[in-house]
Amino acid sequence: MKNSKLEHILNCYPIIKTDIISGKGTNVFSKDGKKIIDFEAGTWCTALGHSHPRINFIIKEQIDKIMHVSNKLTCDVADVLAVNLLELLHFSDGKAIFLSSGSEAVELSIRLSKMITSRKKLLTFSESYLSAYSSTSFPRNKDSWTQVTFSKCKNCTSKFCSNHCDVLSSINFDEISAFVLESGNSGGKVLLPPYKLVKHLETEIKKHGGLIVTNEVTTGFGRTGEWFGFNHYDIQPDIVALGKSIGNGYPISAVVMRKRIANEIESKNFVYAQSHTNDPLGCVISNEVIKIINEENLINRSKEIGNFFYHQLKELENSCDIIKEVRARGLMIAVELNVNNCTETICESLLEEGFLIGSKPDFNTLRFYPALIIGKDNIINMCNILKKIINQLNTK
Numbered sequence: 001m002k003n004s005k006l007e008h009i010l011n012c013y014p015i016i017k018t019d020i021i022s023g024k025g026t027n028v029f030s031k032d033g034k035k036i037i038d039f040e041a042g043t044w045c046t047a048l049g050h051s052h053p054r055i056n057f058i059i060k061e062q063i064d065k066i067m068h069v070s071n072k073l074t075c076d077v078a079d080v081l082a083v084n085l086l087e088l089l090h091f092s093d094g095k096a097i098f099l100s101s102g103s104e105a106v107e108l109s110i111r112l113s114k115m116i117t118s119r120k121k122l123l124t125f126s127e128s129y130l131s132a133y134s135s136t137s138f139p140r141n142k143d144s145w146t147q148v149t150f151s152k153c154k155n156c157t158s159k160f161c162s163n164h165c166d167v168l169s170s171i172n173f174d175e176i177s178a179f180v181l182e183s184g185n186s187g188g189k190v191l192l193p194p195y196k197l198v199k200h201l202e203t204e205i206k207k208h209g210g211l212i213v214t215n216e217v218t219t220g221f222g223r224t225g226e227w228f229g230f231n232h233y234d235i236q237p238d239i240v241a242l243g244k245s246i247g248n249g250y251p252i253s254a255v256v257m258r259k260r261i262a263n264e265i266e267s268k269n270f271v272y273a274q275s276h277t278n279d280p281l282g283c284v285i286s287n288e289v290i291k292i293i294n295e296e297n298l299i300n301r302s303k304e305i306g307n308f309f310y311h312q313l314k315e316l317e318n319s320c321d322i323i324k325e326v327r328a329r330g331l332m333i334a335v336e337l338n339v340n341n342c343t344e345t346i347c348e349s350l351l352e353e354g355f356l357i358g359s360k361p362d363f364n365t366l367r368f369y370p371a372l373i374i375g376k377d378n379i380i381n382m383c384n385i386l387k388k389i390i391n392q393l394n395t396k
């Protein structure tokens, strides 16, 4: 085998050419011996850290039994995972289906909603990221989607929302199949929808016979300091799409629904098939992820360490002119700058110092979505280096 120069991987996303050969906890290691502290948790997936010993053990044990089964067959581990998720969501007697990616889970949730309501139109926030596929990705088709821009609510002082408000007046609730809530990740910008708006939309949608779908692909499994992002809104979804952290880096996703929804789908003989459905390997991994999160109290840890991280960044904000805003919910954190074209320089300089963070260059935003096990020492060290880099930028 020839020595690869990493030149044959399709470049359709800004790729950094580092030959990563292993990972442990919040660290990844390159072939040339460099240690990088991963403040992105892979692609926001490794909630428990890389190469978790218990996850590795369960994978090795399961692959000697069976990894994949026909989508005509069932297996107990998938049923156990369904029960675990239904319990976490308080959906008694509901049902679940397991797929591979978050995009698939969101797409299927939407398809199911349309089928159940016999309506074609969907409602979401214009700020929300929903999936990589054409029907839900940006720019979303106006014929299929009604979008509410919650950034317009920023200076609103009304106690309650009204359908006559400019932000909501164009919605015809009677034609909406589902409100697809993505509760604040917003493609890594951490824009948090206002509580009263979410509650209002839930009420109106339900009153008019629509469904509530929550997209928990990123916000689920402790990322926001609660099990699910919708827990911050005190709402009752009908269908929940999950992905990313539920497999700790292994590609498994889920669509979980209440009993009433499952009954309707099954009564209509809806057919959906793809190669990887309810695969046992993903299911045992996810069951173990839930066990570890519970045993290690990682939901609370996410809240506490997220709060610690937020305050470190607020201190930095107080000492740096170029920070416009720090936004956080649990370990979903964004820092928006008030200067253009700096985020990539900052990310590159941090990477040279051994810290991988994310960014949204078009929005002058830095992003921090580490594993729930990230140590305070790593946060302090990263913030110190970030301060040094920002101060050097300032002096230019």
Ligand SMILES: Cc1ncc(COP(=O)(O)O)c(C=O)c1O
Pocket: 101, 102, 103, 104, 106, 129, 130, 131, 132, 182, 185, 186, 187, 215, 217, 218, 219, 243, 244
């Ligand atoms: C909120 C949200 N929904 C859906 C997705 C799509 O998930 P996947 O990339 O696993 O298809 C993502 C991916 O980043 C996401 O952040």
